[in-house]
Structures are given as C-alpha cells and as structure tokens.
Amino acid sequence: MFEVIKPSVSWAQAVCQTVRASDFTDEAWQARLSDQRELERYARAHHDVVSALAARCPTVPLPMATLYHGAQRARDALAEETDRFHAALKRIAHHAEWGVKVYASPGPWNDGDQPPARQVTSADRSRPAPGAGLAYLNRGRGAQERRERSQHEALRTAEAVDAEVRGLVTASRRLQVHPQPPGERRVQVLNATCLVAEHRAEELALLTSG
Template sequence: MTERGPGQAPDHSALYVFAVCDAPDPAAFAGLPGVAAGEPLRRLPFGELTAIVQTVRAADFTDEVWQARMADRDELERYARAHHDVVSAVAASCPTVPLPLATLYHGEDRARQALLDETERFRTALERTAGHSEWGVKVYAAEPPVTDPGPAPPRPETPAGRSRPAPGAGLAYLERKRGVQARRERRHEDALRLAETVDASFGMIAAAGRRLRLHAPELVGKGRVQVLNATYLVAEDRGAALQELIRTLRDATGARIEVSGPWVPYSFVGQV
C-alpha cells in the first residue's frame, strides 16, 4: 500500500496514513505531533470507515531517505514512537486497525481509493479485534552448566615404557560423555514441554495467538534460555483471568515468564 519513490520535489506533499477506524473522536489525537511537526492530524473518510492521516513532505520519505533513516536507530525509534502514539490514542477511543510504519500515498484521492479497495479486510479486522488487546509473552528456563566429562584418565606406563589403558577407564569416560549428552537432551525436551504448556494455557483464554521466532542467545542473557516468544489476542474483560493465569504458571513451572501489554493488536489485524 505504500507509495514511495525517488526524486520527489522538496515542496511535493504526500499523505501519511496511521490507522483505519470506526468513528474516531478528534479529541483523542488532538495536539499529537505525528511524524511531521506543524502539520495537523486529521480524518479522511472513505466509505463507512475513517483513516487518520497527516500531510508530510514526500522528499522526507523517498526510498533513499527512508533506507538511511532505518539505519539510524535513534531516528527510526523516533518515527516508530510517533506513529505508535497516534495509533494508541485513536485505539483508546474506538476499534482501530493500525497501518504499517510509513504508509504513504501521493494525494488524498489515491489514498481514498486504495483504502476503499481494502474496506472488506479492514472491516473484518475491526470486528475481530474490537474489545481485545495484544499481550506479549516470553518464557525463559534456567540453563544449568553442562558438566564436562573431562579428558580420558591417564594410562599407566608398562615396564617396557609403553602405556596401556587403565582397566575400564575408556568405558567410564564414554559413560560420562553419554550422561552429559542425555542431560542436554532432557533439558531440550523439558524446554519444549514448558513452551507447549504455557502456549496451551494462554490459548485457553485468548481469542488468537502467534508464536514468534525465539531470540538469539546473545540477546537473552547468560544463564538462561528463551523457550517461548509469543503474542496473544485477549478480550479486555478477561484481564483478571489473564493475571491469575500468569501467577499460576509461574508457581507451577518455576520458569521466568515476562508479560507485556496491553497493546494495540498490531500482530492480528493482518490475519484476516
């Protein structure tokens, strides 16, 4: 849906679209700067729905400029936060479908037609996520140190100066090595069971769920391993049940369970 291109004139404008919603309250986003200081946020009706938009300089969103911005962590975070602030404010007043960061069109007519073409998808997403929030769940298991079986025991010297294995030494070494491997395999199986237990438990109270890619070990921290990275769509009236489930799982599993939210359901508006 994003229209972006090189070589836009400095004074050429584009329309940045933050979200699509039902009957938004203008007071919900009044005063927010959006992504273009000095340009007011406004509503753009299309059919029975409304988009929240802002006029921006097209030259600020060419492919070249946007790629450079994505390479600058601070700058990208600034835009992402500004986008999220608008979406969150609107979602607090009515059911909302957030659009991806930097969704732009060259003019209101093109934006309105493109959004009209997606009306059915937006309507389905609004109906699915109304009254729901997104919750992120990360589960970590302790990673105990692996015992090294150590080198094979030294072999005693024979009278002739030749060494020979101590009786049973090689077998004992292999048994220790097999024991280390068996413990690794058991920990892996335990981690899988823990992930399935937590995921199934959240699935019982969530309207939908998504399991995401696990974080790399270097991002998780020393001494623990991430076994589940997931997000769930939970009805707002099930907040108490959610908190009780978290306490129960922590007590029952002993695992570290990190929960974040509630969020606007970014992860579930595209699954329609």
C-alpha cells in the same frame, strides 16, 4: 503533525502524519533501514501512536512507513479496503492484544561437567592417567544429555503454556522466538501474540503470572 482523515464512509477514520516526500523516497528509507538507531526511533514512535489510539477505540495499524501521496489518496485507499477494514475493526472491538513469552532459565552448573581440580605434576603432563580419555568423553556425553533434557523440558513447558493460553483467547499466533542477546542467560522458547477479549483478560493475567 497528525491529521485525521475521514473517508466517505462514517464508521472509520485514519490518523496520518504529513511528511516531506523528499525524506521518504525509496533511497532515503532504505538508508534509514540500515541505521539501527534511526529504525528503532521510527518503530517506537509508530508503536506509541498505535498504542495511544488503541487505548481509546478499536484500531487497525498499518505497516510502519505506509505512504500515500496526499490526503485524497489516503481516503481512496480506505474506501478501496472498506470491507476488509470493517471486518477487522469489528473483530477486535472489546479486545486487546497481548504478548506471551516463555523463557527457559539456565540450569545450575553441575560439577560433574568438569573434572575435579587437583595438583598437576610434571609426570602428569607427560603421561595421562589411565582412563582419563574415557572419563573426559563420558563427562562430555553426560553434559550434552543434560542440555538436551533441559531443552526438551523447556519446549514441553512452552507447548503446555501455549495450549492453555489458546483456550482463553479469541485468536493467537506463534511468532519466531527472539535470539539470545549478549549477556542474557535465559533462552526464549515461546513468543506468541494473542487477541484477548476484555472479559477474559483477568483470567489470562492469572494464568501467565503463575
């Protein structure tokens, strides 16, 4: 059950949920943090509430599992941070938060990275062909150079996208790129979050869809 808490000032309200204190002691919360499924459930629930509120009015989310011992303590916390919350709400009014991510697609497999297939005889196993070692090293060097060139081009594209996005948004922040999950061939090269004014949203959508 969620409760709307009004501090002494009239410009802001806090949406809180009442929970049992015994379920959110330091020990209990640390146990939840070690459970990936449980942590994901809480994170998604927190995100859903913040998103629902942000769709209706300027919203400043507090970190997940911000706890106050009673409604009055929550009111006091709001009152203590009046100036900071007021400034944040004023700044994000008529704005939306966007996530901008750029991925590098895997390059096509180059047949030159591997030696051509051929029939191997017993003589080949006992005596390598002349120059075989040098050819192997050259192939490896060429593959490494292609990987480095591809990575450099992907990073250059990410920087160009970031520069164009920053020209449209009110504020932006570069975040740590996400690691490559199992089975995913694409590599994330840009992970950014942006504060976008309502009247620039269409421009950003056109830019990021191109």
